[in-house]
Amino acid sequence: MWRIESDVQDAGAPYDRRAAVYDRLVRSRVYNRLAWSTxxxxxxxxxxxxxxxxxxxxxxxxxxxxAATAALHRRSGRPTVLVDLSRAMLERAARRLADDGDDVPERIRLVQADVTALPFPPAGFTTVLALGLAHLFADLDELMPALRAQTAPDGELHLSSLVAETTRGRRYLDVLHRAGEVATPRTADELHAALGAPADFHVSGCMAFAVL
Ligand SMILES: C[S@@+](CC[C@H](N)C(=O)[O-])C[C@H]1O[C@@H](n2cnc3c(N)ncnc32)[C@H](O)[C@@H]1O
Structure with missing residues (x-):
């Protein structure tokens, strides 16, 4: 079995309502190619x-x-904590980690929490991974210190973010921004500058990938 640890007193996170749709889109090659050229x-x-x-x-x-990481976490053998604000998303993650039958390995925890207020001691993780998160934050100073605080001194922080790098992608990001789904779109150059000096930074279509 698996369980989701939570101290969150909420009536539901925004992604609860769209978990099924998001899960389908993020895995779709057609959607990712057409919308984000990736x-x-x-x-x-x-x-x-x-x-x-x-x-x-x-x-x-x-x-x-x-969607992109469950199989990797199952194989890694590393102690792992998956955090999200949305219980519905974490339930999907749990089913994927359980490989539609087996239990979630005991070394993997699922925690419902806000990434800007994580309930863990600082510097406890040698790898911090945040895929598709930074474009939700208008002010990266709200996000980055919280993620850096969790990263061990010899650790790495890997993040990806949508960026406005194609005509179609920019239009779509503008629509999502007007709908309140994402922050004001950043270009790759703007994200690169906002991240300071990432050790590695590359862009594919409208997705930027950084290692800090
Ligand atoms: C665009 S999805 C990306 C999900 C996943 N990383 C992926 O790449 O498929 C954004 C996720 O961030 C979560 N989220 C948004 N704000 C959050 C916050 N402040 N704390 C924790 N999770 C948050 C949402 O619930 C959602 O699951």
């Missing part, structure tokens, strides 16, 4: 490199349904 395999490859780069505890922040 591919789900790139998210998996980025996460795989993140997990292979270190040993020790892993934090996946805003893990959502773990």
């Amino acid at each position: 591919a789900p395999s790139e998210y998996e490859a980025f996460a795989a490199r993140a997990l292979a780069a270190r040993t020790g505890p892993v934090l996946e922040a805003a893990a959502g349904s773990a």
Whole structure:
């Protein structure tokens, strides 16, 4: 069995309502190609490199349904915590981690929490991974210190974010922004500058990938 640890006193996170739709879209090659000129395999490859780069505890922040990462976490053997604000997304992540039958491995915890107020001691994770999260934050100073605080001194922080780098992607991001779904869209250059000096930074279509 699996359980979701939670101290969150809420009536539901925004992603609760759209968990099923989001889960389908994020795994769709057609959607990712048409909307963002990228591919789900790139998210998996980025996460795989993140997990292979270190040993020790892993934090996946805003893990959502773990669409790109569940199989990687199952294989990694590393102590792992998946955090998300949305219980519905974490339930999907749990089913995926359980591989539609088996239990979630005991070394993997599912925690419903806000990434800006994480209930863990600082510097406890050698890998912090946050896929598709930064574009939700208008002010990265709300997000980055919280993620950096969780990263061990010899650890790495890997994040991806949508950026306005194609005509179609910019239009779509503007629509999502007007609907309140994402923050004001950033270009890759703006994100790069806002992150300071990432050790690695590359862009594929409208998805930027950074290692700090
Ligand atoms: C665009 S989805 C990305 C999910 C997953 N990382 C992926 O790439 O498929 C954004 C996720 O961030 C979560 N989220 C948004 N704000 C959050 C916050 N402040 N704390 C924790 N999770 C948050 C949402 O519930 C949602 O699951």
